[in-house]
Amino acid sequence: MPILVMKFGGTSVATLDRISRAAKRVGREVANGYDVIVIVSAMSGKTNELVGWVDETSPFYDAREYDAVVSSGEQVTAGLMALTLQEMDIPARSWQGWQVPLKTTSAHSAARIEEIPTDNINAKFGEGMKVAVVAGFQGVSPEGRITTLGRGGSDTTAVAFAAAFGADRCDIFTDVDGVYTTDPRICDKARKLEKIAFEEMLELASLGAKVLQTRSVELAMRFGVKLRVLSSFEDNNENAGTLVCAEEDIMESNVVAGVAYSRDEAKMTLISVADRPGIAAAIFVPLSEAGVNVDMIVQNISEEGRTDMTFSCPVDQVARAQKAMQQAKDEGEINFHDLVADTDVAKVSVVGIGMRSHAGVAAKMFDQLSREGINIKVITTSEIKISVLIDRKYLELAVQALHDAFELEKAA
């Protein structure tokens, strides 16, 4: 039998009623001839309740106990989903992480999957079981203790199962109906994409399109797992949602797939840094150690042995960055005149694998922003992405203008 993996997030299993609706979708795929592996999250709100108890009990908690407590949410949903399927006369049973066993590293609360043996579940499929319901987000360490996979762990579990079992597809049911060319809340011409390449999805996800966790997309890309994102609140047909797949599975696409943005950016400039070999490391190692997630970096042309160094980071890390830079200066590691923080900026990016073979995307982007009178403060580019920092007040205008310029409302 071909195997399908279906993953239901917290809002999709928030109540018994929703679990029942999710089970009906699973039932349809069973009727289509699939053996199905269902990955479930905790009922919406449950994980927060459990995390809240742990935090209140122990501010610097033992991650092994945290994992034991927090993993219980998925366990409950898995059992309830199995029971719901059984009520529909579909042979099903639940597995917890340690029962599969989904083997992970010992890095509690942020464990990495090491191995998913398939014999246990495949044997049950062989005996006539149609659905294996697996508690997402969790595994077991070499020491036999429960681990959790950290943020996005259930998406990652789903993709890992799809890879291990050679599933035809991995369907991720969530509260949005797919991946859009941009955020529909700020651009009403935003269009749902039918397909998107892994690489594009990675750029969009890390830029704040919170549909799929980066980690699960990376895993899907590495193992060639076809990922479909679709809404659990709509009746979907075969082509519902957005398929995240390899570039070669997309026949024709726009040069630009989407416009992403991030609102809460800050631009930091170190004025008149003494320029010498190793200065970049002297700046960015302390920032990294202080937990500052530096994104864009621009270095001006050096004049008379001094230069300006500009970088961006999330706005809530500005104080941390300032402290780290002051400390490095006090310790004589670096030397600069001033550190200027501009906390009223936003980042806008255009993303598309088509850029690789099409010139002129950057020129078109800059031209369009200039026509709207939007000043560009920092630019960075990668093979499939161009990002700019602009004043935050122009964010919506910039997104709409770029969406128009690249005609993203039209399918390829």
Added chain:
Amino acid sequence: MPILVMKFGGTSVATLDRISRAAKRVGREVANGYDVIVIVSAMSGKTNELVGWVDETSPFYDAREYDAVVSSGEQVTAGLMALTLQEMDIPARSWQGWQVPLKTTSAHSAARIEEIPTDNINAKFGEGMKVAVVAGFQGVSPEGRITTLGRGGSDTTAVAFAAAFGADRCDIFTDVDGVYTTDPRICDKARKLEKIAFEEMLELASLGAKVLQTRSVELAMRFGVKLRVLSSFEDNNENAGTLVCAEEDIMESNVVAGVAYSRDEAKMTLISVADRPGIAAAIFVPLSEAGVNVDMIVQNISEEGRTDMTFSCPVDQVARAQKAMQQAKDEGEINFHDLVADTDVAKVSVVGIGMRSHAGVAAKMFDQLSREGINIKVITTSEIKISVLIDRKYLELAVQALHDAFELEKAA
């Protein structure tokens, strides 16, 4: 190090605050030089929530999935208790049933404990761990699935650990401060017992003194585990609560230890049953198969080949008993004129191991009830217990009168 087992029920761990108070008690025993095994129940209300979800999902549920869902409550408390102890700088960790592993039969939702290997936990004690927090009520089947032990499972877990580890004592923390000579709500002279024999406790427990589950007392008796019942809401000294122990550990005791009662009894009489060998089986096998818990049985003297057979059962099983008897009659298994149900009766019992060596307890009991004008409807006796059925309206009067007659307000 000597080992102590401490068990905290649902109300004793209902909130983080109460978990913290329970942890302080554990801390005191650690300071006293014990290695402690803590058995925890689910936070009060959690199990009911989980059971409610299962019942709503699947009226005739797969008990294996029920166990997977319901066992999660204890798992959460165990992790939170371990974290709380760690915050107090007491080396502690949690164990779920399958991690110990507490091996049980495959009788899901009502599994029996088969084995508790001690090496795993003892090794950690050897490494300096002071407290092992174990999720009560749960184990793992030979098939590697989670099992639960059924009603009173956490008490049973605690006693089983105390037996396996040779603990000095097993302290059961609950919401009452011990075992009383009778229910203080209906007799204000009721006195807390300092000690009570296993056999007496068994009779009191099965008669409705809901302090300890029968099963855990049986287990304690079999393995000679000293059980102490005490309140988690009071500061207890060494002699707090009630010690449930072997008869020989009690130097001196009253002839009667306590007066127990059960309010919701029914008296059923089969009028003019054809008396023949095997008639008792022909009556009571169908009742048992129908799930009727028959308690007292009295057979009148047979006259002309016919007799009356009286038995008692819980009042909510009367309809079931009537149906079973009518069916047996219809099938020609038994023959009787009428089945009369008296649903306004209650049972009162006096219990005490002293009865074995003291005559006259029954006489004193009957005499006292007669003085109060209370008619006795059925009598049964065992070695350490005398029970009578009376009209329910006399229940309080009977309990108070018997408590007075045997001077239970005075310690031995």
